[in-house]
Amino acid sequence: MFLVFVLLISPKIERTTLQIIKPKLSILVDNSKSISHFKEAENIQNFIYKLKNDVSLSEKFEIENFTFSADLKISDTLDFLGSETNIYKAISGIHKLNGEQKVPILLLTDGNQTVGNAYEFLKSKQPIYPVVFGDTTKYADVKVSQINVNTYSYLKNKFPVEVFLNYQGIGTVKSIFSIYNGEKTVFSKEIQFSRKEPSQILTVDLEASKIGVNYFTASLEKIRNEKNITNNTRNFSVEVIDEQAKVLLLSAVLHPDIGLLKKAIESNVQRSVKVSKVTEFKGNLSEFQLVILYQPNVLFTDVFTKIKKAQCNLFIVTGTNTDWALLNKQQFGFTKNFLRETEYYGVSYQSSFSTFLQKDIGFGDFPPLKDAFGALDFSTEHQDLLVQEIKGLVTLQPVLSVLEKEKQKIAVIFGAGIWRWRAISFLRSGTFQDFDQFIGNIVQYLGTKKPRAQLEVNTERLYASNAVLNIVAFFTDTNYKFDDRASLEITVTNIKTKETTTRPFSVKNNSYQSAIEGLLPGEYRFKVAVLGQKNTAYGNFKIVDDQIEEQFTHANVTKLTQLALGAGGALYYKNEIDLLIKSLMENNEFDTIQKPIVKTQELIDWQWVLLVLISLFTTEWFLRKYFGQI
Template sequence: MENISFSYPLWYLLLCALAGLAVTLLLYFRSPIQAARPLVWAMAALRFTGYTLLAILLMAPLLRFLQTDRQEPIIVLAQDVSESVGMETDTTAYVAEWESLRDALSGQYRVVSYTFGSGVREGGAITFADKQTNLDAALTEIADLYGNQNLGAVVLASDGIYNQGPNPAYRDFALRAPVYTVGLGDTTRRRDVFINRVFHNRIAYLEDQFSIQVDVSARNAAGERTLLTVSRVGESGSTVLHTEPLTIDGPDYFTTREVILDADRPGVQRYRIAVSTIGGEVSTANNQRDIFVDVLDARQSILILAAAPHPDLGALRQSLVGGRNNEVEIAYGNQFTGRVADYDLVILHQLPSAIDRIPRVLEALRAENIPTLFITGPDLPAPMVNASQELLQVGGGGAQVQGNEVTARLAPGFSAFTLSDELRQALPTFPPLAAPFGEFRAGPGANVLLLQRIGRVDTEFPLLVVGEDRGRRTGVLVAAGLWQWRLYDYLEYGDHARFDELVSQLAQYLTVQEDKRRFRVSVAENIFDENEPVQLDAELYNSSYELVNEPEARVVVTGPEGREYNFTFTRTNNSYTLNAGTLPMGNYRYRATVNSNGEALVSEGRFSVQAVEVERYALEADHALLRQLSDRYGGSLLFPGQLAALADTLSASEAVKPVLFQTVTTRSVLNVKWIFFLLLALFTAEWGLRRWAGGY
């Protein structure tokens, strides 16, 4: 307690004493009791003290306390546990020295230990197994958590090699404490040839070509020759796809080679890029690197079946083949003898017509549920088109009546797919199309994309509709002349991007097949890194296609050499999920099963795990980076064998000291409990004495 303060002038205390005296005189001297005079004076003193104290409490005095807190300095120990450190350091001796330093500092300071590599962890085992190193993340974590506390020092042990995150030398960390770095690894420039980096796409398309860019480096190997090979690795062995000799023409050799490969097999393909070894290499682990490429068989076979040659056919074909995996064929109704079941999408241009009703084609389209886009024109035979689909019905008009020139306007509320803002703004400006005369009515399953604008009148007649028609995806455009839209797009904007987007979105919507399976398992991605947990998600639908997850779902993951991993899915709100953890490199397949109301449901699929070997490619420690960090924050660079002296250095440092915080606390005297008990004791003592003296 420091002092007592009052909100009233101090001379009010005299009034409190006078009030206590008045009560005492009134009770003991105006009406004296029959008792010995010392006893009367004692009772009067008790009454005076009690009532005076009560009067003072009515003035609400305040107590001010000075509280002192001591915060010990924090020492952060951050240890790099990446593979490159373990490969170039005597880990047994070093770990013992590091733990001895931690124990020595724990007796004087608050010590917080971190391990870092691909991630930053508080504590953690020192195993030197992380596949990547992120120095910036470690320093950022320390600065964020302890930058505003009494941070005494940071001890960062690393080889200075980082392969994730930005260069910490160019970052400004909020650290107000010295940073002591411990240089691990070996800085010697040794003889080595290695694959530096490989750049490639994770996805390629079947029967397409893709590029692999390989960066090859060599040190202290001038005059040597090596052979660059690219092979495909499969279950039955490896096949060499490309070879190229390289001549190392200097002590610091670097070259980039581009290799073009054919994507001739679907699925996840494993490729191995390697350079042959040279004499006296320090390490051969970095002479090869494996990559995975997911080759997708996503080709779409599209048939444009027309009544006669028309400029629209060329415009549609040019837009569709812009998608590199679209194969487009043009045929004519009276000459087509193929099978529509061989195509993913059929576009009927001004078919059926009065001359060619194509009954065989229409029947096959319905039987095989082939997605169909009808494009009619002013010569539309309404009864035939109405019979071919139910999304859009035409009344009146027909081939005998002159058609209309209509422009397009977007229908409000369209949600089947998304159009860009550029296309939305351009559509109303496109030239008019030739549409039949008549009344147009959208069917119950139609989703109207475009409405007709005839002259200056906005109508509610549909121009373009899409939707489900008898179990197949169908689109109907009741006008011809699309070639004008493509030409106008180029004249107005300098390219065909808007028209091509419209055609592409239509084709994509019509060809997407709805997944009707009741049990579905999906992986977060087709290719995982070996230090990345494999995540699988599953959905189960009952007979009413409602999500349920009451039954137990299991999955068997089969990896290289037939090794099996058995898991049980974890239930979420109304589905399933599984974190299978990290798996070794290789190709995997999974088979998930669940029993729903006595029916066994199965879902199968594949994924791959690729190696993360960046720690093996650069083994030359970067102690210059560590020294730069230490100099910037007032520390120094140490090496294994010098850690024992660091505890004494920190003890002698003026920067590593406790911090005292003083806090002034104010509270009312009324909240002090002993005041109550003091008053109770005063009045109880007086009452007891008066009763003993016969005053009651």
């Protein structure tokens, strides 16, 4: 009975053990072609070998291995074939993996970044220790640093090309700068550089004389004793068109959004925007491919009558000046149960949107829009690219919707203040391109009466040699819903050699994607086909012999030093491995942590006790049975 009593009580005890947690050490290695260009591949591998085989370092740290070029990889395999370098993205990726932990990062690189945000200004809670690989000697060098040019030009017009030229050296030098269209020289000028004037900015006006995509090469002649001439040349392209889409923007109020919409739309010279007060417009709506109604109010009454007759495509932007009572009567497929109050709301991107291809450009970080308070109702099928996010809560109420009503296409932004979006987009990326492309995608969808194609393909016009060609296709069913059941393939043909390459597509993020590598420089045409169907799309692109990873003459010690200072680390050179290891070992911030683990255990293992009791009772029963007591 005593055992039964103890079993029922089930006494417990607590046992404390110490778990030893070693601090992490992230080794982040540049796996791009620039490392092999500087002939540092063997040096960087030897450096890593010494780090991994240092007993004291292995005892103190849990070592994690990463490589990067365009993207971050959890790996220690190196081939130094990466065609792009994004140091900012690699460090940010490690930050996300480590969270709030204080993890030192050893960055083994030449410091030359070809894509991404400026890494030297990156704010890091984790100390970064750059280790410099590459030539630190600066040689005399001239280069074409950057070319700014519009994507499109109108036939027989002049289009500006802005060229940034740079010189690194001591004395005064001269070079000839030229622009070629194929074999033809379309511009040439002698340029003089000196230590006091190391930069030149040229603006060249070229004539758009041939319809279609025109390819150009900008080049600086080699100067005396110049070691690297790869960066003396850059390629660019311009598509020449012979017609423009006309867009009409009507408003009864003054607002920064109006100027923003005009700039964003006209950033593509295929489009022109006429802005007019609604009370002053006397023209014919049929002259325009698209009409934008900005915060329509009672003054739009006559225009609404014309719109019903013309059945023109509409882009509507609402706001606090919108007359919702009037707008609700227009039968555009949506109404709002509005109140006389206003509200601000942020936005959330909807990856399921499939009316046209639009990537997330950071919509969730954009400032809130302002509109009348109330819930929206739709009487026509619609798709939402953006929905409301209020105090971190994502709702089903749309911010940007598109709908088709008979022969009319309509897009609506429910809220004013998108001018701030363009400003934030520029501050974050240094360019208006992403935002202007977003507005351009809406205008392109609305600007045609033609039936929408089920298959759309996005490619660049120019690719650098040895770069990965990421081709994105978008395929829908007959109801224009994204169809992930199809099989797509792309066939690429070299126009000169007729050699073909065929690759399949895979479904990723509501699109079909294919990566093509190994194509030689030259002009190519492509065909994307949906297997078993008649849907096809065609296009052209050019691969140019631009080895961007080989355009650097020395390691960028200045930026790496700035990164180290800002991140609380220190800069080291490839021959200072002993100093680096000593610094890590002596740094008390990276000590081992002893974490107590408390475990509650049963004082008596009741399962064994129960087994013993059953055994005893069973034995007693058999004995009694045997001796006849039962």
